[in-house]
Amino acid sequence: MDQQTQATKFEVEKIRRDFPILNRKVNGYPLVYFDNAATSQTPRQVIDTIVDYYSNYNANIHRGVHALSQEATDKYEQARQKVQKHFNAVKSYEIIFTSGTTHGINLVASGFAAELQKGDEILVSAMEHHSNIVPWQMLAQKTGAILKVIPMDEKGELIFSEFEKLVSSKTKLIFVNHVSNALGTVNPVKEIISLAHENGAAVLVDGAQAAPHIKADVQDLDADFYVASAHKMCGPTGVGMLYGKEKWLNKLPPYQGGGEMIATVTFEKTTYADLPHKFEAGTPNICGGIAFGAAIDYMEKIGFDTIAAYEHELLEYATIKLKEIDGMKIYGEAAEKTAVISFNIEGLHPYDIGTLLDKMGIAVRTGHHCAQPVMDFFKIPGTVRASFAFYNTFEEIDRFVEGVKKAKMMLQ
CATH class of the missing domain: 3.40.640.10 (Type I PLP-dependent aspartate aminotransferase-like (Major domain))
Known part of the structure; x- marks a missing residue:
């Protein structure tokens, strides 16, 4: 199933209309919110x-x-x-x-x-x-x-x-x-x-x-x-x-x-x-x-089985796209995982990548994620963490991947 077919089946655009914050811009760009592991956004029904x-x-x-x-x-x-x-x-x-x-x-x-x-x-x-x-x-x-x-x-x-x-x-x-x-x-x-x-x-x-x-x-x-x-x-x-x-x-x-x-x-x-x-x-x-x-x-x-299936599609798509970037290292490649990608690019500090992504309107988390022993295990100071939710889209992932590529080019 291609990304457009999956997105249409899931009616993600209809769901996104429930979340007012997804309409805003950050630094002149439409917000891409990939910090869902820290906190999710709130639909109008809850507001x-x-x-x-x-x-x-x-x-x-x-x-x-x-x-x-x-x-x-x-x-x-x-x-x-x-x-x-x-x-x-x-x-x-x-x-x-x-x-x-x-x-x-x-x-x-x-x-x-x-x-x-x-x-x-x-x-x-x-x-x-x-x-x-x-x-x-x-x-x-x-x-x-x-x-x-x-x-x-x-x-x-x-x-x-x-x-x-x-x-x-x-x-x-x-x-x-x-x-x-x-x-x-x-x-x-x-x-x-x-x-x-x-x-x-x-x-x-x-x-x-x-x-x-x-x-x-x-x-x-x-x-x-x-x-x-x-x-x-x-x-x-x-x-x-x-x-x-x-x-x-x-x-x-x-x-x-x-x-x-x-x-x-x-x-x-x-x-x-x-x-x-x-x-x-x-x-x-x-x-x-x-x-x-x-x-x-x-x-x-919406249904948790439906949510899990869609988020898995997002995770697989983002993982494939990110792995095409030279120097990319993804931490956490368990057989069973949720829609989180924690990564670094060789020679670059995660904070710098996260800061440049923010300039492009893309919200990710950087640092040790209050899991310092995990970072110590991998002998790294921290990672860039992109975490997806059911209101995110494949098009946002494309913007994110292009943003990572641009940040890499600017920092090297």
């Missing part, structure tokens, strides 16, 4: 939901008997149910609204401080985002647990045979991203979880990069915890979700103290509320939660 909330039923939730509070509460809890259904959690109260993926990870890390003892082992993969490294380092320092690393290979894939050697009865927790933000690698999380459970360990999956591309089924994966952010899947910033199996959420202590997360309070003793409120202290990002639900509705209507 309208945000405007509707603040225009028509802005009120605090769970606490008021008046009409606005009840309406806001209903919309917020309906959004929780949409997240539950999307990720296939058993119960809606297994979905905890957070400020994002990092918040969810820290919530779990804080809770496990009481579960670990000196000499226990926790495993983390070599391709994690800093947000899925630093909290576990802090947890290890606090508890005396030992942090071990699941190694990766030159293709950007985890070495499963080495993981099998690392996991043991001493292993209590394992943390792995579903998809690498730096390389696009899709990790074998179901197999990792299965082996972990055979050895009595719990697993947290960082789904921040997977959620825009893969409809994760937490029951099928048998994940103990799964975290994601709304802003990477067409929603607003400042809101995300933590899925946790009911048994774990009941076992872990609250992450924060405050209003909403209590059942009773006296100066002598406090008892905590039931799930999910136990982990949702204070006034939440009400509008953000509701808009998160609207974003899921939007992407579900």
